[in-house]
Amino acid sequence: MISVIVSNFNGLRWLPRLLESLRAQKDVEIEIIVVDRRSTDGSGPFLAAQPDVRVVSEPPETGLVAGYEHGTKSARGELYFFCNEDMWFHPECLRRLAAVIDLDSKVGAADGWHWTYDGSEWVHGATRFMPARWSRVCPYPKRAADFAVDLPSGSETPFPCAGAFLIHRDVHAALGGWDPSFFLDHEDIDLFMRAWQRGWRCLSVPEAKIHHAISAANAHVLVSTGQTVQRRRYIGQRANIVIIAAKYFRWTGVLLALAQLPAGIFWNLIGGRFRRVLDDLAVPADLWRRAPSALAFRRANAPYNIRFPGENFFTEPRYQRK
Numbered sequence: 001m002i003s004v005i006v007s008n009f010n011g012l013r014w015l016p017r018l019l020e021s022l023r024a025q026k027d028v029e030i031e032i033i034v035v036d037r038r039s040t041d042g043s044g045p046f047l048a049a050q051p052d053v054r055v056v057s058e059p060p061e062t063g064l065v066a067g068y069e070h071g072t073k074s075a076r077g078e079l080y081f082f083c084n085e086d087m088w089f090h091p092e093c094l095r096r097l098a099a100v101i102d103l104d105s106k107v108g109a110a111d112g113w114h115w116t117y118d119g120s121e122w123v124h125g126a127t128r129f130m131p132a133r134w135s136r137v138c139p140y141p142k143r144a145a146d147f148a149v150d151l152p153s154g155s156e157t158p159f160p161c162a163g164a165f166l167i168h169r170d171v172h173a174a175l176g177g178w179d180p181s182f183f184l185d186h187e188d189i190d191l192f193m194r195a196w197q198r199g200w201r202c203l204s205v206p207e208a209k210i211h212h213a214i215s216a217a218n219a220h221v222l223v224s225t226g227q228t229v230q231r232r233r234y235i236g237q238r239a240n241i242v243i244i245a246a247k248y249f250r251w252t253g254v255l256l257a258l259a260q261l262p263a264g265i266f267w268n269l270i271g272g273r274f275r276r277v278l279d280d281l282a283v284p285a286d287l288w289r290r291a292p293s294a295l296a297f298r299r300a301n302a303p304y305n306i307r308f309p310g311e312n313f314f315t316e317p318r319y320q321r322k
Contacts (some may be wrong), residue, residue: 112208248310
């Protein structure tokens with residue numbers, strides 16, 4: 001059985017089609033768990049009226065993957081399919097993803113291909129890294145990522161899109177699950193750096209077609225803080241770069257990641273994005289709050305970090321764009 005774990009935050013407009021597409025999945029048994037993030041748009045009553053949907057609650061401030069992780073606590077399936085609420089899936093999506101999972105071959109996860117919600121544009125395929133002079137959105141700034149590489153079905157990809165992918169529950173458990181300190185962005189890199197260090201692989205499955213209304217929740221407001229999701233996401237994303245380095249990199253790599261902070265301020269200043277500069281100045285407080293748990297993880301994960309330093313994930317030959 002596949003446990004479909006959906007994160008929903010004021011996504012009522014998307015939920016009917018999402019559920020319709022899940023119920024239409026062919027040749028798989030599923031259970032549907034929706035982690036509702038205290039929505040105020042009528043999602044709660046709508047979901048309560050769905051007899052085949054189990055609803056659990058999680059505050060929106062904790063972020064996407066904290067919600068995912070909460071959803072696993074009541075999941076009964078052998079496989080977990082994590083997804084956003086603003087998606088719909090072709091009828092064979094889950095079957096095709098499940099077909100490639102093979103624990104004996106260390107294939108623990110499968111990543112579908114994404115199109116825009118209306119199907120007009122392909123936005124996500126296999127992922128590959130490429131050399132960069134300085135990438136401001138990568139934990140290892142000497143590499144940039146291309147998330148839409150057209151590779152054959154079954155090609156290995158370094159990490160799936162956290163917005164929607166399948167993973168075996170035993171692999172999820174072996175990796176320690178999601179790091180709930182990640183609000184949004186790079187949480188998939190964090191999880192699959194652990195997978196890479198432990199020899200687990202993720203395969204790209206073009207036939208598993210996913211449609212996504214990308215960034216649909218960015219304008220929603222987190223009531224307790226007054227921040228939009230977009231602003232909280234930006235601050236968290238800048239901090240996530242350093243947190244990943246602190247968890248996995250050699251100390252020289254950590255220094256490179258730390259250099260991303262003044263680099264971000266510089267680029268926003270010269271670009272006239274002064275509100276973004278204010279957001280940049282909020283990043284150190286987020287880092288300070290999260291640093292103790294990141295450093296505790298670094299100590300516990302030291303045997304893997306010594307054998308497989310995190311920088312090598314981004315320079316791994318099989319993950320490079322040709």
